[in-house]
Amino acid sequence: MLKTRFVKLLLFGFISVLLFPSCKHDPLIPPNPVVPVNPIDSSDFSGWPCGPDTIYFQNQVLPLLISKCTQSGCHDVASHKEGVVLVDYQRVMSTGKVKAFNPGNSKLYKVIVDTDPGDRMPEPPYSPLTADEIKLIRTWIEQGAQNTACNENYGSCDTQNVTYSNGIAPLLSSRCTGCHSSTNPQGNLKLTTYDEVKASAQGGALYGAVAQLPGYSAMPKGGTALSPCFVSKIKAWVDAGMPQ
Numbered sequence: 667m668l669k670t671r672f673v674k675l676l677l678f679g680f681i682s683v684l685l686f687p688s689c690k691h692d693p694l695i696p697p698n699p700v701v702p703v704n705p706i707d708s709s710d711f712s713g714w715p716c717g718p719d720t721i722y723f724q725n726q727v728l729p730l731l732i733s734k735c736t737q738s739g740c741h742d743v744a745s746h747k748e749g750v751v752l753v754d755y756q757r758v759m760s761t762g763k764v765k766a767f768n769p770g771n772s773k774l775y776k777v778i779v780d781t782d783p784g785d786r787m788p789e790p791p792y793s794p795l796t797a798d799e800i801k802l803i804r805t806w807i808e809q810g811a812q813n814t815a816c817n818e819n820y821g822s823c824d825t826q827n828v829t830y831s832n833g834i835a836p837l838l839s840s841r842c843t844g845c846h847s848s849t850n851p852q853g854n855l856k857l858t859t860y861d862e863v864k865a866s867a868q869g870g871a872l873y874g875a876v877a878q879l880p881g882y883s884a885m886p887k888g889g890t891a892l893s894p895c896f897v898s899k900i901k902a903w904v905d906a907g908m909p910q
């Protein structure tokens with residue numbers, strides 16, 4: 667008797683595991699570009715954690731391209747200079763003529779390493795990509811040029827002690843400064859020094875723009891919104907008085 671009850675219990679447990687899977691993955695890319703602001707210090711288990719050796723298209727490659735190549739007059743949808751549009755995976759692959767595993771045959775890669783300033787991208791007066799940025803694109807192509815994404819803050823969102831140098835500057839330099847530096851201050855805004863970022867934060871525009879609040883231009887312009895955790899970090903930094 668006891669034994670059958672035990673077997674029934676086991677069976678019930680097994681079936682409920684089948685019926686109610688506890689591990690639900692969110693879609694890779696959120697369909698809605700408007701970021702809900704998470705409560706500060708929430709844990710974030712959406713998506714997948716980032717592996718140390720993989721280059722992630724959505725997290726690293728696309729933000730770089732958006733920031734360095736899609737300003738007006740260049741490779742945004744409206745300008746589509748020479749037919750090249752670098753705003754999403756499909757168009758990067760097709761109009762950038764990316765050949766998976768083969769950077770040397772990929773137009774996107776060839777133009778960023780071209781030593782002739784007349785052919786190089788980004789073209790003068792913009793500065794060439796840095797060695798690290800070039801390596802990032804090369805490695806992504808060598809790894810198969812997949813549409814990969816991960817969650818940089820998987821499992822936790824630490825908004826304690828965010829400073830300009832440990833949290834804000836690295837984030838802005840990967841997502842924003844292509845369009846907000848002295849060579850290319852779009853919207854007449856530079857975000858490359860502590861004072862510049864502080865000034866923008868004090869007026870409320872920095873947080874308003876990344877949280878995509880009404881009344882502000884949604885940033886990064888034309889790109890994927892920052893993750894809720896990054897938005898929370900910016901808010902925490904502003905609320906803490908913008909520590910350097």
Ligand code: HEC
Pocket residue numbers: 732733736737838841842843844845846852853854855866871872875876881882883884885886887888889892
């Ligand atoms: C592709 C270019 C581009 C990128 C990338 C970009 N911006 Fe902008 N930004 C602009 C332009 C252009 C404007 C001027 C307003 C407009 O045209 O929408 C602007 C305006 C702003 C403003 C003023 C908004 C307002 O409504 O007052 C802020 C703040 C800002 N950007 C912050 C950022 C931050 C932070 C990032 C990175 C997360 C970023 N931007 C990424 C192009 C860009």
